[in-house]
Amino acid sequence: MYSITSESPAHPDITTLIAALDQYQSTLYPAESNHLLDLTQLPEHALIMMVIRDRQLNAVGCGAIVLNGDGSGEMKRVYIDPTHRGQRLGEKLLAALEDEAQSRGCHTLRLETGIKQLSAISLYERSGYQQCAAFAPYQPDPLSLFMEKLLVADLRLAVL
Template structure:
């Protein structure tokens, strides 16, 4: 049994998952490309943190949704605990984030994904995210891919991506 809900980033469980994310990024990408985040940064207005927990209450994964105030948001720091990978945690996080986004009037989610994060890329593609160009403050990068998914508002028919 897995549950996902919005939680405060100011907790050791989230900090531990962010450390795993930083360690994974450090192993995959050169230092100049990494952008560490911490629980205090994620506690800012307009940022919502979602935590997946096992039946025992252990944090299995987390991600953050950065709302842009214009009906869009960026998904950042999707991380699944190493011991919980390949158990549907990432998919559960995505479904919860998308449902919460629609409920809060967000109609598009975008993200930047590293080119070596093939598991993440596969998850996002399976969930209907499509590649797109850089957005917002992002510039083209040799180590980044960009994805987007348009979300249907409650009651709308499903949209093709």
């Protein structure tokens, strides 16, 4: 049994997971293609941060959404500890993040991931994300893949 809850990006469990993610990505990509954002520097109202915990309350995964204030957000720092993969925790985490984003007025989510992270790409595709062009603040990068998902099928409903 796992739980998914909101958490501060400065919590030691989160910083440990993000350090593991950074270490992993540094083995795959050069520094200029690793778009690492320090979530602790963002205002609280602009961030959704969630953690997955196992029965023993060990943090085994995390993910965040940076809200842009215009109805869009960017998925960041999604990571599941390798020993807990294969249990659809990624899908559950994305669904929880998306629900919270939508409750805060977010209608479109975007993300950047690396082309070598095939499991992550599959997760995002299974969760309804589709490839798109690079979006600000990114520039096209042959090692990056950009994706987006509309959380509201009819954007006219997002303003009601």
